[in-house]
Amino acid sequence: MTFEDALAYPRERDDWVMTILIGGVLTLFGVLLIPAILVYGYVIRAVRDSLEGETEPPKFEEWGELFVDGIQAFVVGLSYMLVPLVVMGVTVGGSLVAIATGSEAGAAAGLAGLFGGLAITAVLSLVFGYVAVAALVNFAKEGSLSAAFDFGTIRAVALDGDFAVAWATSIIVFLGAGVVVGVLNAVPLLGTVLGAFVFFYADVVAANLWADGFAQATESQREAGSFGTGEAAV
Numbered sequence: 752m753t754f755e756d757a758l759a760y761p762r763e764r765d766d767w768v769m770t771i772l773i774g775g776v777l778t779l780f781g782v783l784l785i786p787a788i789l790v791y792g793y794v795i796r797a798v799r800d801s802l803e804g805e806t807e808p809p810k811f812e813e814w815g816e817l818f819v820d821g822i823q824a825f826v827v828g829l830s831y832m833l834v835p836l837v838v839m840g841v842t843v844g845g846s847l848v849a850i851a852t853g854s855e856a857g858a859a860a861g862l863a864g865l866f867g868g869l870a871i872t873a874v875l876s877l878v879f880g881y882v883a884v885a886a887l888v889n890f891a892k893e894g895s896l897s898a899a900f901d902f903g904t905i906r907a908v909a910l911d912g913d914f915a916v917a918w919a920t921s922i923i924v925f926l927g928a929g930v931v932v933g934v935l936n937a938v939p940l941l942g943t944v945l946g947a948f949v950f951f952y953a954d955v956v957a958a959n960l961w962a963d964g965f966a967q968a969t970e971s972q973r974e975a976g977s978f979g980t981g982e983a984a985v
Contacts, residue, residue, distance in 0.1 A: 752963045754920060761955040763807040773811045774955070775948030789814065790951065791828075792821030794958045798891040801962030808955055824887055827899040831883035835875040842868025881918055885909045888965040908968045917964020921957035928953040 761767060774790060781787035796809045796817065811817070846868055849861030885908045890899035898904075908914050928949045935949075936942030 752959075757920070757924075757956050757960050757963075760959040761808050761952050764810070766810075767808070770808060770811060771948055771952055771955075774951035778951045778954075779944065779947035781947075785818075788821035788825060789817050790821070790954065791824040792817030792819070794954050795820040795824050795887065795891045797955055797958035798888055798962045799894075801959050802888075802892050802966060808959075820891075823890065823896050823899075827886055827890055827896070828883050830899075831879050831886060832876065835872050835879055838875055839868065839872040842871065881915075882909050884918055884921075884961055885914065885965070888961050891962075892965070904969075907972050908965055911968035911971060913967035913971060914961075914964040917960045917967075921960045924953050924956050924960070925950075 761771065764770060774793060777786040777790050777793075779786075781790065793809070793811065800807075800809050842864060846861045846864035849864060850858050851861075882905060885905045886899040889901060889904055889908070890896060892898065893901075928946075931949050932942050932946035934942075935945050
């Protein structure tokens with residue numbers, strides 16, 4: 752799949768505008784949590800459909816299933832990000848305590864610890880976030896929460912170049928969406944409102960990229976004899 756194909760994927764349905772409108776509104780109100788969970792569920796469905804060979808993005812329907820998938824996706828993502836979150840809490844929290852002492856030495860040590868902690872957290876978030884994506888795609892593929900913790904399969908996929916390229920391409924898509932939203936922010940509130948639709952569009956593109964990368968990775972692993980159909984790598 753080419754980069755152009757991935758960018759065009761959300762527009763492959765005749766009623767794609769309605770899908771983006773619904774997804775954008777849910778993203779806009781994501782702070783209320785339930786809309787965000789529905790978006791998570793939609794992304795999982797888009798990944799699943801792509802893995803099954805569907806060339807069009809799914810519709811927003813069967814909302815109950817979307818919600819259940821979204822809850823499970825949220826749990827998976829949170830589980831994989833626990834380490835970065837704990838590291839951030841310990842390093843940043845400790846640094847703020849040191850700064851609060853009021854002494855020059857404490858402030859200097861606190862600032863050093865703060866920047867160091869943020870740097871470490873950023874690296875860990877990138878690494879664990881990458882693995883979390885592989886876990887979420889395997890969850891979407893198998894339809895089972897336990898599949899998100901099938902570390903043999905996840906490790907094999909995460910170490911495959913095809914999946915790494917697909918994930919890196921999705922990061923480029925999100926960065927591009929951020930640039931677009933930054934430009935829109937030149938007009939008060941415009942970036943906030945339209946940005947939700949831009950980022951949802953990026954989510955759908957990313958879902959298709961992740962599914963394609965996962966499929967290529969598992970296929971190459973099978974050809975190499977790493978694991979067979981329905982059998983996790985060890």
